[in-house]
Amino acid sequence: MVHDEAAVLPPLGRSTTRSDLVAASIKSAILSGRLRPDELLVERKLADLLGVSKTPVREALIALTSSGLLTPTRNRGVAVRRLRPEDVQQVYEMRLLVEPWAAGQVAATGTFDAAEARRALDDAARFVEADDHPGLSLANRRFHRSIYSTCANELVIRSLDDLQDLTALGTVSLLWEQWPTWRAELEEHREILAAVQERRAADAEELMRGHIQRSITRLQDERERAAAG
Numbered sequence: 001m002v003h004d005e006a007a008v009l010p011p012l013g014r015s016t017t018r019s020d021l022v023a024a025s026i027k028s029a030i031l032s033g034r035l036r037p038d039e040l041l042v043e044r045k046l047a048d049l050l051g052v053s054k055t056p057v058r059e060a061l062i063a064l065t066s067s068g069l070l071t072p073t074r075n076r077g078v079a080v081r082r083l084r085p086e087d088v089q090q091v092y093e094m095r096l097l098v099e100p101w102a103a104g105q106v107a108a109t110g111t112f113d114a115a116e117a118r119r120a121l122d123d124a125a126r127f128v129e130a131d132d133h134p135g136l137s138l139a140n141r142r143f144h145r146s147i148y149s150t151c152a153n154e155l156v157i158r159s160l161d162d163l164q165d166l167t168a169l170g171t172v173s174l175l176w177e178q179w180p181t182w183r184a185e186l187e188e189h190r191e192i193l194a195a196v197q198e199r200r201a202a203d204a205e206e207l208m209r210g211h212i213q214r215s216i217t218r219l220q221d222e223r224e225r226a227a228a229g
Contacts, residue, residue, distance in 0.1 A: 019059035022050055026060055030069055030080055031141070031168040033134040037082035040073065067162050069169060081169065085226070088170035089219040095163050096212045098156050102148040104205030107196040109150075117146040117193050121186070128182050136182055137171045143189050147196060181218070185211070 026046070029035040047057045061078050064070045071081040083091075106112050120143035127136035141164050148160050188211045195204035 017056070018052060019056035019063070022046075022052060022056045023060035023063050025050060026064060027069060027165065030064075031134070031138055031165065031172065033172045035080050037080050037169075037173045039080045041070065041078050041080070068166055083166065083170045083174060085174065085219055085223050088166075088174060089216060089223070091163055091166045091170065092212055092216045092219065095160065095167070096209065096216065099144070099148055099160055099163075099212060100205045100209040102151040102153070102156050102160065103192065103196060103208040104201045105151045105153075106147055107199050107204040108201040109152075110199050112147070112150055112196055114146075114193060114197050117143055117196075120146060121189055121193065124182075124186055124189070128186060133182075134172050137168045140171075140185070140189070141165075141168050143193075147192070181215075 026035070026041070035041070041061060043054045043057050043061065046061075047054045050057070061070060065072065065078055069081055070078045073079050120139050124136055124139040124143065127133075127139055144164055145161070149157050151157065188207070192204060192207045192211065195207055
């Protein structure tokens with residue numbers, strides 16, 4: 001007997017589960033700096049704070065550990081990951097391989113809606129004036145995602161989502177304490193947005209590549225100074 005596979009295994013579709021909501025709440029607290037690197041996360045405490053059972057909390061912690069935001073501890077718990085400079089450099093190196101390509105692809109399509117990117121830049125400008133590093137980090141993440149998330153490659157989008165989370169974590173906990181580059185980066189973002197809007201695909205790709213490469217260079221310089229000192 002031949003079964004109709006479509007009937008046996010109908011598509012599930014996308015849904016937001018309770019564990020998804022818990023993961024989003026924890027991730028927001030990490031990327032905004034409310035949960036700090038090395039801070040231990042206790043299932044029962046989180047469940048009580050969020051008003052849920054331990055099961056979705058456990059599932060969320062597993063997912064966030066897989067994405068790299070959390071790390072296992074010796075007592076079988078998990079803690080917010082503390083990124084080393086070399087970890088952050090590897091994140092930027094991975095972004096360098098795919099994000100410029102994504103920006104070029106989006107620019108070439110001519111279908112980019114810049115509304116979210118503009119809102120992210122407006123928020124970033126306010127956070128710059130307020131000297132709000134966590135807020136600025138999240139606004140910058142929104143800006144980058146507003147561009148690459150409209151490319152046609154879902155694998156690239158998912159990979160960059162995880163890499164952007166790690167970038168935000170490294171930015172808040174490590175980078176901007178060592179070099180205040182947010183004003184220069186805000187201007188670079190404006191140039192990238194203009195290139196994407198104007199369908200200058202080669203320029204968008206090159207501007208994004210230079211934007212990421214400058215962060216890699218700063219990380220390399222900082223690591224060399226630390227090694228020499």
